[in-house]
Amino acid sequence: MWRRGWPWLALALLFATAACGTQVSIAGCRVQANSTFCTVCAAGNFRSVRNKAATCTQCSSQLPNCVECSSSSTCTLCRARFRRTPAGQCERCRGQGCLLCRSDRSKCDVCAGGWVLGAQQQCIPCVGCAGGACTPDGSCPGNCKWGFGKVDGRCVKCAGKDCANCDGDPGVCQACAALGLGVVDGRCQYCLVEGCDVCNSDLTTCRRCSYGYYRRGGRCVQCAEGCLEGYCNPDGTCRQCKPTSGLVNGTCQQCFDYTNCKNCDGNRYVCVECLRHRGLYNEDGTCRDCFDSDIYDTCEWCDLDPSTCSKCGEYDYMSRNQRCISCSTVTPYCLQCSNARMCTKCWDGYLLQNGRCLPCSAGCTDCNRGLATCDACDIYYVLDTAVQRCVPL
Secondary structure (H helix, E strand, O other), X not given: OOOOOHHHXXXXXXXXXXXXXXXXXXXXEEEEOOOOEEEEEOOOEEEEXXXXXXEEEEHHHHOOOEEEEOOOOOEEEEOOOEEXXXXXXXXXXXXXXEEEOOOOOOOOOEEOOOEEEOOOOOEEEOOOEXXXXXXXXXXXXXXXXXXXXXXXXXXXXXXXXXXXXXXXXXXXXXXXXXXXXXXXXOEEEEOOOOOEEEEOOOOOOEEEEOOOEEEEOOEEEEOOOOEOOOOEOOOOOEOOEOOOXXXXXXXXXXXXXXXXXXXXXXXXXXXXXXXOOEEEOOOOOOEEEOOOOOOOOOEEEOOOOOOOOXXXXXXXXXXXXXXXXXXXHHOOOEEXXXXXXXXXXXXXXXXXXXXXXXXXXXXXXXXXXXXXXXXXXXXXXXXXXXXXXXXXX
């Protein structure tokens, strides 16, 4: 039964809630005073005040190819391949391969990948040069990429199939790109030696054997089963075995508990190192799943006690009761931390400041020098070094 006054109080609260309502979000607004007045617009929007109302409008809707603006007629930052005119408009850069042209649309400041800035501030094609480090005349001072050869200082694509290098003549191969091939009369042909990666021009003498083989007199001999690649001895014995195997008298034997044991050197029945998310829990060399592994999958090893973690993953920290907790669950966007209160590294695109991870500007993946200073951009942006900002392509 209602107490005296309760129905009237409930109705009063109901009408008060209906009258107040929920504050409506203003599109493009970052900080708003109420449902009709925005005090700070988000990046890429400009603010308009009319009849005691302040709204936000996207710059690109009024100014084509504009990323940021101060009003409906004045752009402050244009997208890539466009420059800002003195009148605050965006005009396209001239010439192929140009990404940024700041002062003159006919003079490029930053070229796209595969192009190099020439002496006259024009973009010149730079094909096949390792690292894209062409000189202003288009020649390559260093090495060419695989599949290219240097001819008269420039990189030219090789004509032959599977050719890695054709310096001097694109039709004459000097080295092959794929394994198991040798150069014969300027062309790549298959080696006639089993297990061979690189052979001489006679195709029957091997210079480098494949993983899992060792070289003996120009031939390739297969390593013992279970031997880790690159650890075969010339006599056929092994120095180190693959995971879930153990080295016993120079040969590799699969561990008895191969689903849990990583290393059983000396005795295949006794484990000396467990796989990840497991631990040695007694002296007889038996591995058990860590207590957390089924739920969180973050405990790397739990030697001595399956319910107590001895080592956490790279992106977790160990609590006082030796349990692993993800850094990002304590501090949003934190990649690595030393404890619950100390974030040491943020995700890409965030700045570590006073123990918190703050978002960089749009398109920025590295703003370690400050939120307003970007040093690296996402793949769909280009860095404008004049303002240290990322401009969308």
